Amino acid sequence: MSSTRTLCFAVAPLALALAGCQGSSSAPPSEQQALKVEVLAPAPGDLTVSDLARGLGLEKAVNVEKAPVDAAWLLPRETTIANVPHRESARGYRMVVSARELALGVTVPVLVDKPAVRISPEGAVAIDPKALSIEDAVGHKFELGTGMEKIADAKAMKATGAFTPGTTGFMLRPEIARTNRVVFRYADAAKLAPTHKIMIEVMEPGTDTTLALAAVDTTFVVGNKVGFDLAWERTTAGSLGSFETSAWLKSPSGKVTPLTLATNAASAHGDALVDAADGRPGELWEVEVDGVAKLDDGRTVKRTVKTAFSVAQPTARVAQTTGGVGSGGDINVSFDVEVGSAGRYDVGVVVFGTTDDGKLVPAVASHSAKMLEPGKHSQTLVIKSGLLKEAGVHAPFEVRDVRLTDQSRLGLLHRQARALSFR
Amino acid sequence: MNRVAALSALAALSIVGFAPTANADTASQAVTIYPQGSGTISVWGDTGGASASNSGSCARSSKSRERVYTFTLDRTATVTLDTVGSSYDTVLHLRNSGWGEIGCDDDGAGDKKSRIVRTLQPGTYYVAVDGYDYDCGFLWLSTCGNNGAFRLNVTTKVVRGVAFVHGTGAPADALADYWKPEIVNTVAGCLPDPSKRVVVTADFNQYMWADSAAGSTARQLKAFIDANNIGELVVITHSNGGNVLRWILSNPTASPDFAYVASKITKVEALAPSSGGTPLADAVMNGTVLEEAMGWVAGFANDAVRMQQISWMANYNANNLYGTIDRPALSVPFRATVGTDVESSPFDGDSYCGGYFEQAGLELIQNGWLDACSDGFLNCTSQRAAGTYVNDKSFTAGGEPLSHNQSRRECFGLGNYLCGSVR
Numbered sequence: 001m002s003s004t005r006t007l008c009f010a011v012a013p014l015a016l017a018l019a020g021c022q023g024s025s026s027a028p029p030s031e032q033q034a035l036k037v038e039v040l041a042p043a044p045g046d047l048t049v050s051d052l053a054r055g056l057g058l059e060k061a062v063n064v065e066k067a068p069v070d071a072a073w074l075l076p077r078e079t080t081i082a083n084v085p086h087r088e089s090a091r092g093y094r095m096v097v098s099a100r101e102l103a104l105g106v107t108v109p110v111l112v113d114k115p116a117v118r119i120s121p122e123g124a125v126a127i128d129p130k131a132l133s134i135e136d137a138v139g140h141k142f143e144l145g146t147g148m149e150k151i152a153d154a155k156a157m158k159a160t161g162a163f164t165p166g167t168t169g170f171m172l173r174p175e176i177a178r179t180n181r182v183v184f185r186y187a188d189a190a191k192l193a194p195t196h197k198i199m200i201e202v203m204e205p206g207t208d209t210t211l212a213l214a215a216v217d218t219t220f221v222v223g224n225k226v227g228f229d230l231a232w233e234r235t236t237a238g239s240l241g242s243f244e245t246s247a248w249l250k251s252p253s254g255k256v257t258p259l260t261l262a263t264n265a266a267s268a269h270g271d272a273l274v275d276a277a278d279g280r281p282g283e284l285w286e287v288e289v290d291g292v293a294k295l296d297d298g299r300t301v302k303r304t305v306k307t308a309f310s311v312a313q314p315t316a317r318v319a320q321t322t323g324g325v326g327s328g329g330d331i332n333v334s335f336d337v338e339v340g341s342a343g344r345y346d347v348g349v350v351v352f353g354t355t356d357d358g359k360l361v362p363a364v365a366s367h368s369a370k371m372l373e374p375g376k377h378s379q380t381l382v383i384k385s386g387l388l389k390e391a392g393v394h395a396p397f398e399v400r401d402v403r404l405t406d407q408s409r410l411g412l413l414h415r416q417a418r419a420l421s422f423r
Numbered sequence: 424m425n426r427v428a429a430l431s432a433l434a435a436l437s438i439v440g441f442a443p444t445a446n447a448d449t450a451s452q453a454v455t456i457y458p459q460g461s462g463t464i465s466v467w468g469d470t471g472g473a474s475a476s477n478s479g480s481c482a483r484s485s486k487s488r489e490r491v492y493t494f495t496l497d498r499t500a501t502v503t504l505d506t507v508g509s510s511y512d513t514v515l516h517l518r519n520s521g522w523g524e525i526g527c528d529d530d531g532a533g534d535k536k537s538r539i540v541r542t543l544q545p546g547t548y549y550v551a552v553d554g555y556d557y558d559c560g561f562l563w564l565s566t567c568g569n570n571g572a573f574r575l576n577v578t579t580k581v582v583r584g585v586a587f588v589h590g591t592g593a594p595a596d597a598l599a600d601y602w603k604p605e606i607v608n609t610v611a612g613c614l615p616d617p618s619k620r621v622v623v624t625a626d627f628n629q630y631m632w633a634d635s636a637a638g639s640t641a642r643q644l645k646a647f648i649d650a651n652n653i654g655e656l657v658v659i660t661h662s663n664g665g666n667v668l669r670w671i672l673s674n675p676t677a678s679p680d681f682a683y684v685a686s687k688i689t690k691v692e693a694l695a696p697s698s699g700g701t702p703l704a705d706a707v708m709n710g711t712v713l714e715e716a717m718g719w720v721a722g723f724a725n726d727a728v729r730m731q732q733i734s735w736m737a738n739y740n741a742n743n744l745y746g747t748i749d750r751p752a753l754s755v756p757f758r759a760t761v762g763t764d765v766e767s768s769p770f771d772g773d774s775y776c777g778g779y780f781e782q783a784g785l786e787l788i789q790n791g792w793l794d795a796c797s798d799g800f801l802n803c804t805s806q807r808a809a810g811t812y813v814n815d816k817s818f819t820a821g822g823e824p825l826s827h828n829q830s831r832r833e834c835f836g837l838g839n840y841l842c843g844s845v846r
Contacts, residue, residue, distance in 0.1 A: 062632055069682050071675040073754035082749040086737030092791075116791025118706070156784035162703045162792075162800070169787045201706065203791035218741040282630055282743075284735055306705070308734040310742060346676050350751055365751045369676035401751070405743075407677055410632065412742045 008072040008387065035395055037323040038421040045083065047415040049221055049317035052340030054374065056315055061408035062281045063344050068370035072383065074391050079362040081350055081401045083415065087214040089233070090305035092203035093290065099196040103189030105135070108182050109292075109300040112204040113174040114149070118157075122197040124166030126154035131188050134172070137179035147176045180299045202302075208236040211291045211303035219310040219412045222277050226309065228287050230261060230268040240266045243293035250286045252279020259287060277313045282410040284308040312411025315341040316372070318404050323420040329385035333399050333420060337379055339372045343408035347379045349419070350401040353393025360398060363391035369407055397422040461500075463578040465508075466492065470554065470573070479516030479527035479553055487514070487554030492575065495547045498654040498687065501580040504550050505531075505538040508574030513537045514553040515575075520546055529555055542652050545686070550575070581654035584619035585610055585845045586644055590662025590697075590831070591727050593626040601661075602831055609838030610659065613846050621647040627663055628725040631670040632743075636727075641671050641680040648687050655689045657845050661831040662801075663727055665696025665759070666736075666744075669809060672753045673745040691757045691810075692844050694837075695798050695830040698747065698759070699805030700736030702792045704728050736805075746809035757810030760840075762798025764816075764824035765789065777832035800827035 042048050058064055092115075097106050108117075119127050129152075130145035145151055148170035157167045176182055184200070209232065216227035228247075232240050247259035249272050261268035274285065288306040295301060320336040335347050346369035353363040366381045388394070398421050404414035470488040478485035496502070506513040515537040517526035525548075531538035535555070552573050587602055587610075594600035598607060602622065611620035623643045626635040648656060660668050668691050675685040707724050729735065740747040746757055765785060785799050796803035798815075806812065815825040819835035830837065 062634070063677055065678045067679050069676040069679055071682055071685070071754075075752050079752055080749050081751065083741065084749055086734050086741070088734050088737075114790070116787055118787075118791070150783065150787050150790065152784040152787045157787075158784075160784040160788055160799075162784075162788055163707060169784070169791070171787065171790060205791060218738055282632055282739075284738055286734075306734065308732065308738050310738055344677075346674075348676075362751065365745075365754075367676045407674070410743065 008070070008384065035325055035397075035422040037325075038423065039320075039322060040418045040421060042416050043418070046417060047217070047219065047221070047412065049314040049413050051223065051314060052317060052338065053222065053313045053315050054340040056313060056341035056409075058342065058408055060281055061343065062410060063407045064371070065344055065407075066371050068368070070366075070368045070381075072364055072366040072387060074387065075350065075362040075365055077355070077361040079350075081362065081417075083218060083417070085214050085216065085218050085309075086307060087212055088305055088307040089210045089212045090303045091205060091207045091210050092201060093302040093304040094199060094201045095302075096197055096199050098194060099186070099189045099192035099198060100194040102184065102186040102198055105183045105185045106200065108184055108200065108202060109302050110172060110177045110180060110182060110202060110204065111209060111299065111301050112207050113177050114171050115177055116169065116171050116203045116205070118163065118167055118169040118201045118203075120164050120167045120199045120201070121192075124164065125192065125196070126166040126168055127186060127188075127198065128153065129168050129170045131186060133185040133187060134176060135183040135185070136176045137181040140176070142173075142176065145170070147173050147182075149173055207301075208238075209234050209293070209295070209301050209303075211289065211305045213287065213289055213305040213307045215287070215307060215309040217309070219312060219415075220274060221312050221314045221413070222274060223314065224274065226272045226274050226285075226311070228259075228261075228270045228272075228307075230270070230289055230291070230305075232266040232291070232293055239296045241294035241296050241298075243291055245289050245291045247287065247289045250288065252283035252285060261289070274311050277311055281408070284310050310412065312406065312413055313341070313409060314413065315339070315343055315406050315409065315411065316345055316404060316413055318347075318402070318414040318416075319376070321399075321402060321416070321419045323399060323422060325422070326382065326385075329388075331383040331385075331388065331397055331399075331422065332380055333366075333383070334378055334380040335404070337372065337377045337404065339374050339377060342371070342373050343406050344369055344371050345379070346403075346405045346407050347381065348401075348403045348405070349381060349399050351383050351388070352398040352400055353388055353391060354396050355393055360396070361393065363388060363393045395422055461579055461581050463576055465574055465576045467572065467574050468552070470552070477516075477551055477553070479514050479551065480524055481516070481527040481529045482514045482553060483556040487556060489551045489553035490573070491549055491551045493547060493549050494577065496543055496545050496579070498581055499542065499544055499648075499652050500654050501540065501542045501582065501652070502548075503538065503540045503576075503578040503580070505576045505578075506536045506552060506573055507532050507538075507576060509536055509552075510572045511535075512555040513573060514555050515539050516551045516553060517541060518549040518551070520548065522549065550577075582616070582619060582652050583614055583655040583657070583845065584621070584647065584651055584653040585614060585657045585659060586620070586647060587622045588640060588658055588660040588664040588668060589623065589625075589627065590660070590664045591627050591731075593628050594624060597624040598622040603833065605833035606831070606838045606841075609833055610841045610845060613842035619651050619653065625667070627667060628727050630726045630730050631663070631666045631739075632674075633726070637667050637670045638678070638680070640667055641678070641684045644684045644687075645680050648684070653687060656684075656687045657690050657692065658688055659692045659694065659841060659844075660696070661694040662827065663697050663731060665691070665693035665698060665757075665809070666730075666739075668693070669698070669744050669746055669753065669757065672755060672757070673743065675754070685754055688755050690755060690844055691753075692841055693757055693759045693810065695762045695801055695806055695825070695827055696759050696809065697731050697801050697805055698736070698740070698810075699802070699808035700731045700733040701801050701805055702733060703788065703800060704731040705733055706792055708732055733805075736808075740808065744809070748808075753810065759806050759810055759812040760825070760830060760837075761803050761806040761812050761814050762801070762825040762827055762830050763796050763803055763814050765797070765799040765826040766824060776834035777826070777829040798825060798827040798830065
């Protein structure tokens with residue numbers, strides 16, 4: 001077994017200098033030295049920091065490593081680089097009811113033939129599905145599990161390791177589900193305190209109606225406005241009659257804030273100002289929406305959708321990115337980094353180069369990290385000409401996907417799709 | 424003119440850079456050889472025309488002419504240098520990149536031929552083919568001149584090892600509790616030296632970036648590498664362990680340990696990795712976003728479960744991890760083995776490999792929360808989200824699927840399949 005990869009790692013004071021990581025220019029030095037370097041300003045969609053958070057401590061830091069470390073490696077040419085926010089699509093919903101409510105009867109809208117239902121009670125006090133009475137929309141009643149399939153008691157569910165203790169579940173039979181609305185009643189609810197909470201989750205695989213939610217970016221900085229887009233999506237003909245939503249923003253530490261959405265025909269948008277960071281490093285904020293819609297045929301559909309995004313403290317910023325060509329044909333990328341709060345900061349880039357057939361392709365990923373105190377610093381990435389040669393690329397080059405990351409607090413502080421051009 | 428050649432029959436090796444040099448007798452003029460992987464290469468030359476610029480500490484005098492070769496190792500290797508086949512009383516001296524002598528031998532190979540054996544770290548080295556005294560041996564025994572032929576044999580032996588990194592959880596004994604000796608022994612048995620294996624035990628109930636997760640894993644791998652002079656490390660991991668490995672490989676600048684380990688890993692075999700999260704993590708965590716109401720649900724989860732929610736993993740993939748779509752590739756191959764289905768019939772003996780997975784709960788989960796293509800815990804889309812992938816049925820005996828439980832056990836020839844990566 002032999003590997004064809006090339007990695008270059010340098011850990012001060014030990015340098016692991018490997019073949020491609022050293023000299024051997026990818027083009028005659030005179031040719032690369034003649035390259036014109038163009039600095040590209042951040043564009044819409046890029047992430048930048050303006051005002052710095054100063055004096056933040058490292059009490060919660062997940063990384064206070066002192067040793068500088070550099071790393072670079074070759075990338076396959078088919079690599080694609082893009083910042084695409086995750087779009088979560090819900091095909092089910094959740095609701096929390098009390099034991100009193102379940103004793104009286106809880107209405108559960110269903111849209112598909114065989115919805116799966118799970119019941120997770122507070123305190124792991126299992127509710128036997130066969131003790132649930134089910135009444136469909138036309139008044140038929142089903143007792144002792146006769147309206148269900150694939151019943152899983154608490155022991156069976158526990159064996160999967162997937163849910164909280166006490167969870168039970170089942171699937172509704174098609175002839176019941178097709179009536180679009182069923183009522184669950186729990187005859188033994190008297191055994192529970194009236195306020196005892198019970199979560200009911202209904203999953204509807206194969207549904208033609210989903211509720212999708214996406215934040216407008218994958219990450220934000222404290223003080224920035226966070227936007228969300230919500231959309232009802234249908235894969236079959238038919239339109240949405242009307243819908244209502246309830247939305248919440250939840251911080252990593254659990255602080256919940258109601259969120260107002262501006263609705264359109266079948267979509268909605270919300271904005272929130274995140275003015276403080278909380279929780280532990282790496283933990284995410286969440287936005288969750290409960291939606292209830294009337295379809296044009298009169299049926300009701302419920303969906304609960306949630307997505308997550310990160311919010312970083314603006315502990316440092318890239319003030320300027322500049323480039324140059326070294327004497328051996330190396331590509332140098334320098335960052336003027338202004339630090340407001342001490343931490344370990346990583347700068348990283350993807351260098352694109354030109355192939356013999358004229359295509360601009362990803363060639364090398366390069367990173368450098370070190371501890372920085374508050375103040376102005378310069379961090380330089382040296383992309384060795386030997387590595388570019390090994391990647392099979394030459395000028396023109398572009399420096400893309402520029403990132404500044406606070407490794408101590410796991411915050412992304414700068415993301416720039418295109419930063420430098422060498423032509 | 425020097426006479427140089429490669430033994431092309433040794434297909435795993437190659438020699439490049441053998442442009443004839445007029446007088447390659449100093450470090451700055453050294454001819455380059457590139458050992459790759461394990462094997463032997465031989466070069467022929469003579470000292471005629473060279474100068475007597477250097478001498479090894481074990482030579483009788485500094486009057487012998489010498490030829491200098493340089494070679495670069497991209498991984499730790501045991502290197503054997505000898506002059507068997509030469510025509511005179513040779514001396515070899517091995518030097519580091521700073522020309523410091525790290526080995527010198529006169530007659531170690533017998534018959535007045537030389538041999539040096541050293542385990543060398545990645546880097547550049549020089550080896551001088553010298554004589555014991557005067558040009559090519561004792562002056563009075565030879566008038567060798569251009570006829571003083573030597574043969575330099577370079578044998579590299581890279582020590583290959585395999586590490587097993589478990590998935591979610593914090594097993595007290597990962598070998599017994601998470602893996603089983605059967606699969607570990609099968610795979611390790613395919614190594615050139617079956618003792619070069621390690622089973623990592625870390626706390627994967629934590630976030631992947633936690634020191635007790637990624638940090639502990641990197642330290643254990645480094646200790647194993649150092650103790651065994653491992654030059655090539657194949658890591659076999661399962662489920663959430665794939666995320667921990669990706670954290671280390673995506674953030675090599677986070678610590679010297681990460682960079683060091685990344686430089687040694689040649690491949691990650693990720694068995695059913697949860698690269699894209701799982702809807703079951705969402706189900707365990709929620710509830711609704713109203714944490715106060717659902718404390719009993721969230722209380723069941725740990726940080727690793729929270730982290731593996733679909734939208735959370737999407738965020739980490741976008742901001743902190745490499746290897747997924749629209750992100751740079753990792754520095755090493757990351758191959759996912761995808762479990763595509765679950766057979767859970769109590770009447771099918773195959774269902775019992777690795778322990779019978781409770782049928783009723785599993786079927787409900789598959790029907791309600793997972794896609795048609797899943798291993799009972801992860802959708803195929805999640806398992807395929809990072810790196811390259813291979814579907815289970817393409818290599819298992821009888822085309823059997825691997826459930827999430829079975830993809831870490833010696834089921835349906837999984838061990839033999841993994842052997843292909845360590846042989």
